[in-house]
Structure formats: C-alpha cells, structure tokens
Amino acid sequence: MPETMNKLEDQYAAALLDSIRGIGESALQQAYELGRRALTEGLGVLDMAAMYHKALAAVLSLASTQEERTLMLRAAVSFFVESLSPFEMTHRGFRETNTALRRLNQTLEEESKRIAHALHDEAGQLLASVHLALEEVAGKLPPAREHLEKVKGLLDQIEGQLRRLSHELRPTILDDLGLLPALKFLAEGVAARTGLLITVEGEPEPSLSPLLETTLYRIVQEAFTNVTRHAKASQVSITIHRNPQSVRCSVRDNGVGFDVSTVLARTGGRGLGLIGIRERLNSLGGSFSILSNLGQGTELVITIPHMNPPEA
Ligand SMILES: Nc1ncnc2c1ncn2[C@@H]1O[C@H](COP(=O)(O)OP(=O)(O)O)[C@@H](O)[C@H]1O
Numbered sequence: 110m111p112e113t114m115n116k117l118e119d120q121y122a123a124a125l126l127d128s129i130r131g132i133g134e135s136a137l138q139q140a141y142e143l144g145r146r147a148l149t150e151g152l153g154v155l156d157m158a159a160m161y162h163k164a165l166a167a168v169l170s171l172a173s174t175q176e177e178r179t180l181m182l183r184a185a186v187s188f189f190v191e192s193l194s195p196f197e198m199t200h201r202g203f204r205e206t207n208t209a210l211r212r213l214n215q216t217l218e219e220e221s222k223r224i225a226h227a228l229h230d231e232a233g234q235l236l237a238s239v240h241l242a243l244e245e246v247a248g249k250l251p252p253a254r255e256h257l258e259k260v261k262g263l264l265d266q267i268e269g270q271l272r273r274l275s276h277e278l279r280p281t282i283l284d285d286l287g288l289l290p291a292l293k294f295l296a297e298g299v300a301a302r303t304g305l306l307i308t309v310e311g312e313p314e315p316s317l318s319p320l321l322e323t324t325l326y327r328i329v330q331e332a333f334t335n336v337t338r339h340a341k342a343s344q345v346s347i348t349i350h351r352n353p354q355s356v357r358c359s360v361r362d363n364g365v366g367f368d369v370s371t372v373l374a375r376t377g378g379r380g381l382g383l384i385g386i387r388e389r390l391n392s393l394g395g396s397f398s399i400l401s402n403l404g405q406g407t408e409l410v411i412t413i414p415h416m417n418p419p420e421a
C-alpha cells in the first residue's frame with residue numbers, strides 16, 4: 110500500500126499541476142480517474158484530503174507571487190472536487206441501496222401479511238368446505254365412514270399446521286402477548302418441524318416498542334432459517350436481555366459454524382439474510398455481531414437501543 114500510495118500521490122500532484130496550468134478538461138478527467146483508483150485501492154475521503162493537501166503545498170511552492178498563488182488555489186478546487194466525485198457516487202449508491210432494502214423489507218412485511226391471511230382465511234375456508242363435502246359423502250355411503258374419519262383426521266392436521274404457519278408469518282401474538290411469548294411460539298413451531306431442541310429465555314418485556322419487537326422477531330426468524338439451512342445443529346438457545354440503554358438478543362447454535370469475515374466480505378453473493386438483518390437494524394440504530402468458529406457453532410448477537418433515533 111505505501112508504494113502504490115506514493116505513486117498515486119506523485120500522479121495526483123502532477124495532474125493537479127496540469128490542471129492549474131490550464132491543461133483543463135483532460136486534467137479533470139485525470140482527477141476523476143485518480144479518485145476512482147484511490148477508491149479501489151481502499152483509500153478513504155480523509156486520505157484524499159491529505160493527499161490533496163500535500164500535492165497543493167508542493168504546487169503552491171512553485172508560485173512566485175501572491176496573485177499566482179491565489180489563481181492556483183482557485184483552479185485547484187475543481188480538481189479536488191472532481192477527484193472526490195467517485196467517493197460521492199459510491200456514497201450515494203450505498204444510500205440508495207439502503208433505501209431499496211428498506212422498501213424491500215416493507216414489501217416483504219406486507220407480503221407476509223397477505224400470505225398469512227390467505228393461509229388462514231382462504232385455505233381455512235376451503236378446508237371447512239372439504240369437511241362438509243366429506244360429511245355428505247359419509248351420509249350417502251355409510252360403509253366409507255371409517256376411511257373418511259381418517260381423512261378428516263388428516264385434514265384437521267393440515268388445518269392446524271396452516272393456522273400455525275399463518276400465525277408465525279403474521280405474528281399477532283406479538284401485539285397481544287409481547288416478544289417473549291411470540292418467540293416461544295415461533296420456536297415451538299420450528300422445533301416441531303425440524304427436530305431442533307430450542308430454548309428461549311429472557312425477562313418478560315412489557316414495554317418494547319412494536320417496531321423493535323417486530324424487528325427482533327423477524328431477525329430471530331431469519332436466524333432460525335439460517336440454522337436450519339446451514340448449521341447442521343441439534344440445539345439453539347435464544348436469550349433476550351434488557352440493559353439500561355439497550356436490548357440484547359442472542360441466538361446461539363451448536364452447529365458447524367462458518368468463516369464470518371469471508372462471508373461478510375463477499376460482495377454480490379446470494380445471501381440476503383444477513384444484509385436484511387443489517388438493514389432492519391440500521392433504521393433502529395441497532396447493530397449485530399456474529400461469533401463463529403468452524404465446528405464450534407455460531408452466535409448471532411443483536412443490540413438495539415431503546416431510545417430509537419427518528420426514522421430517516
Ligand atoms: N447459523 C449458521 N451456521 C452456519 N453457517 C451460517 C449460519 N448463518 C449463516 N451462515 C452462513 O452465512 C451465509 C450468509 O447467510 P445469509 O446472509 O442469511 O444468506 P443465505 O442464508 O441466503 O445463504 C450462509 O450462506 C452460510 O454460509
């Protein structure tokens with residue numbers, strides 16, 4: 110890095126001089142190009158400011174009069190701004206991505222609501238009419254009654270599962286009973302479907318904001334999905350703890366673990382789960398960390414302050 114940095118600094122100073130001497134348009138293009146290279150090489154805005162400062166000092170020392178210096182300073186400004194514009198564009202891109210993710214989360218939330226209603230109401234009603242139709246068949250074909258009882262038993266099971274899934278999707282239990290019971294309900298469902306042994310512990314929480322509760326619920330839901338998909342674990346434990354300033358939630362599994370830095374550094378990868386978690390937390394001023402070692406399980410720790418900053 111120091112070597113490339115030196116090279117970049119020299120080129121930056123040379124291009125700045127060109128620009129001041131009025132070689133104009135192409136010098137500005139060079140400023141942009143140098144900014145883009147600095148960005149790819151991992152330099153930040155502060156490094157750029159330092160580099161500019163150094164280059165400017167060198168260039169100004171060539172001036173012989175105060176007037177010349179003033180002209181140089183004026184010309185240098187647009188060069189500097191141009192060399193920063195790749196940073197500005199990246200920053201803007203980041204903000205736009207964040208906004209898009211927030212919208213995506215809202216859409217997902219609405220979509221879950223819709224599917225939950227469809228499962229609960231529409232599929233529920235269809236099943237009810239199947240029950241009625243079976244009754245009719247049983248009346249007409251008495252010998253079939255025994256078989257039909259079995260079919261009805263199965264239908265009841267399907268109905269129960271649909272109801273459970275719809276409640277997990279749209280956790281009205283959150284509004285009615287709060288976070289801890291809702292997480293216990295979710296955990297029971299996941300345990301029944303996957304065979305995982307899941308414990309949920311924490312103090313009953315009377316006063317977390319609905320947004321904070323929904324956020325934690327969705328994050329734990331994603332964490333369960335990850336454990337089921339990737340961890341090959343047999344146990345998961347969830348703990349919720351309220352500190353004076355923040356709520357801390359931990360989801361720990363005893364599965365295969367993974368290399369966190371590699372996964373987090375992966376750009377353009379497929380996984381949206383962790384990114385979604387980060388976005389949900391961003392809007393609440395919260396953060397998460399992952400502790401994981403190959404073969405030693407994974408712990409996801411989420412921290413959210415109580416005093417929520419105003420929504421951006
Ligand atoms: N509990 C876990 N155990 C093992 N690996 C995990 C766990 N959680 C996440 N990972 C790893 O992190 C990656 C990124 O997770 P995520 O962003 O949710 O994307 P996705 O689940 O869609 O792959 C996963 O592909 C997986 O390799």
Ligand SMILES: [Mg+2]
Nearest residue numbers: 334335382383
């Ligand atoms: Mg995932």
